[in-house]
Amino acid sequence: MRGTRLGDRLLHLYTWLIIIWLSSPIAVMILFGFNDKRSKSNTTWQGFTLRWYAELFEISDLTTALRNSLVIAVVSTVVTVVIGTMLGLALGRHRFRGAGTTNFLVFAAISTPELVMGASLLSLFVSGNVPRDAITIIIAHVLFSLSFVVVTVRARVVGLDPALEEAARDLGATAWGTFRQVTLPSIMPGVLAGAMLSFALSIDDYVVTSFVNGSTVTFPLWIVGAVKTGIPPQVNVMGTLIFGIGVLIAIANAVAARRRA
Amino acid sequence: MRRLTPYLLALPSWLWLAIFLVVPMAAMASVSLQTGNAIDGYALTFSFSNYSDALARYSTQLGRSLWYGALATVAMLIIGYPVAYWIAFKAGTRKSVYLFLLLLPFFVSFVLRTISWNFLLSDNGILFGTLKDWGLLPGDFHVLATTFAVVGGLTYNFLPFMILPIYVSLERVDPRVVEAAQDLYATRAAAFRRVVLPLSLPGVFAGVLMTFVPATADPVNAAILGGTSNTMIGNIIQTEYLVNLDYPTASALSFTLMAVLLVGIFIYARALGTENVLEAAAR
Numbered sequence: 118m119r120g121t122r123l124g125d126r127l128l129h130l131y132t133w134l135i136i137i138w139l140s141s142p143i144a145v146m147i148l149f150g151f152n153d154k155r156s157k158s159n160t161t162w163q164g165f166t167l168r169w170y171a172e173l174f175e176i177s178d179l180t181t182a183l184r185n186s187l188v189i190a191v192v193s194t195v196v197t198v199v200i201g202t203m204l205g206l207a208l209g210r211h212r213f214r215g216a217g218t219t220n221f222l223v224f225a226a227i228s229t230p231e232l233v234m235g236a237s238l239l240s241l242f243v244s245g246n247v248p249r250d251a252i253t254i255i256i257a258h259v260l261f262s263l264s265f266v267v268v269t270v271r272a273r274v275v276g277l278d279p280a281l282e283e284a285a286r287d288l289g290a291t292a293w294g295t296f297r298q299v300t301l302p303s304i305m306p307g308v309l310a311g312a313m314l315s316f317a318l319s320i321d322d323y324v325v326t327s328f329v330n331g332s333t334v335t336f337p338l339w340i341v342g343a344v345k346t347g348i349p350p351q352v353n354v355m356g357t358l359i360f361g362i363g364v365l366i367a368i369a370n371a372v373a374a375r376r377r378a
Numbered sequence: 379m380r381r382l383t384p385y386l387l388a389l390p391s392w393l394w395l396a397i398f399l400v401v402p403m404a405a406m407a408s409v410s411l412q413t414g415n416a417i418d419g420y421a422l423t424f425s426f427s428n429y430s431d432a433l434a435r436y437s438t439q440l441g442r443s444l445w446y447g448a449l450a451t452v453a454m455l456i457i458g459y460p461v462a463y464w465i466a467f468k469a470g471t472r473k474s475v476y477l478f479l480l481l482l483p484f485f486v487s488f489v490l491r492t493i494s495w496n497f498l499l500s501d502n503g504i505l506f507g508t509l510k511d512w513g514l515l516p517g518d519f520h521v522l523a524t525t526f527a528v529v530g531g532l533t534y535n536f537l538p539f540m541i542l543p544i545y546v547s548l549e550r551v552d553p554r555v556v557e558a559a560q561d562l563y564a565t566r567a568a569a570f571r572r573v574v575l576p577l578s579l580p581g582v583f584a585g586v587l588m589t590f591v592p593a594t595a596d597p598v599n600a601a602i603l604g605g606t607s608n609t610m611i612g613n614i615i616q617t618e619y620l621v622n623l624d625y626p627t628a629s630a631l632s633f634t635l636m637a638v639l640l641v642g643i644f645i646y647a648r649a650l651g652t653e654n655v656l657e658a659a660a661r
Contacts, residue, residue, distance in 0.1 A: 142494030211384035230595035237402035
């Protein structure tokens with residue numbers, strides 16, 4: 118069995134190499150947020166500084182873009198979670214006419230390439246003379262996040278024993294009381310997972326947004342626009358902070374899930 | 379009232395999907411058959427020649443996108459399968475830690491990750507610049523603006539979407555089934571080929587689906603890592619829509635791209651069952 122162990126060790130090493138490969142751009146991003154660069158371009162290491170953290174909000178367009186991204190992500194996540202949870206409940210708990218078509222549409226929304234989704238939304242807005250702004254961006258973000266919330270909530274609803282809700286009703290709870298005190302707490306992990314996914318998809322989206330933004334600029338759009346002239350270190354710092362906060366939330370969530378279990 | 383409940387619950391999403399997914403497709407179909415120009419506006423003339431004109435002009439980029447998408451998907455499969463295998467069977471209690479490490483890049487914006495690669499691979503950057511200074515590489519060596527850079531970027535960006543579904547399907551394989559195969563005198567290779575690999579095929583299918591479509595239609599990697607000879611169909615559609623304001627050509631191209639991809643997807647989904655694909659997509 119010696120050869121087996123060697124093979125396993127090689128695969129273990131290989132897995133670590135892939136993890137390092139996947140993480141290397143993150144390391145570069147974090148490192149160059151501390152680069153004390155003098156010239157316009159931020160491509161060679163010139164010494165350590167915390168200047169860019171102190172001057173984080175000095176570039177007003179970039180700050181506006183980041184704020185737009187955050188507002189759009191929060192609003193679209195709230196809308197997506199509310200309507201997506203409702204549809205997830207309907208599909209997981211009830212039999213109704215049109216359920217098959219709905220499943221198909223949910224699947225179609227996941228599998229439509231982002232580019233086609235953006236292009237078709239722009240066709241609609243152009244045909245209807247709809248001005249493009251933050252509202253059209255939110256409409257698009259809800260559209261591409263919706264299916265993910267529906268799928269995660271539905272999976273949770275399907276795993277929920279209907280006898281629990283029946284018991285609550287038998288004990289005199291109203292329909293709304295049953296939902297709030299029995300159904301919602303049980304499906305909460307699915308709802309939260311869907312919410313985090315929607316937020317992450319929204320704040321990261323470039324392709325769909327590039328079609329429907331009009332003159333509103335989001336964080337990813339600003340970065341792509343700045344590629345030609347050089348990315349300022351503030352972008353690295355913002356990316357680093359978003360990365361840090363995201364990782365902390367994910368770890369906290371995992372720890373909380375383990376406590377619950 | 380109780381009988382109405384599912385319809386009321388589904389109504390807002392139905393409206394959203396109808397107005398912003400189905401109607402826009404119809405709008406795009408209509409726009410793709412219009413003629414006119416950006417200044418005077420476009421009118422519907424059922425000009426099917428828009429499709430043949432657009433294809434004649436951009437068949438190179440469409441073909442290149444499918445080729446790059448296919449190359450990247452195969453690369454992801456070869457690179458990703460062993461990782462999924464090791465985590466599913468050998469990582470023991472640390473499985474979730476390894477999965478978390480694989481997902482770390484998703485905490486950084488997609489465009490920022492791609493730009494980091496541009497930065498790492500730049501001709502005189504920290505990697506190649508240093509090697510050139512040491513005389514280990516010729517002065518005109520470059521990776522950016524090549525097929526390798528674009529396909530490499532696509533492979534990098536979508537790899538986790540290949541690893542996760544394969545991991546999910548491998549994780550469900552009962553190790554006793556593999557032991558049984560070995561008890562029946564199968565070699566390790568034969569047990570893998572005849573037992574483990576077939577059981578992981580749904581994951582492979584889902585992984586291919588989840589990576590080929592976004593990789594083929596992606597405009598970001600070609601724009602940031604490629605040169606003028608690496609333009610993909612996504613870049614053309616963006617330019618036609620947003621710069622040239624040639625909506626009919628852009629719509630015709632989008633429709634063609636979607637038709638090519640969706641036909642492929644639905645053949646896959648049929649062979650696999652949509653529920654399985656969605657389940658894999660949800661993880």
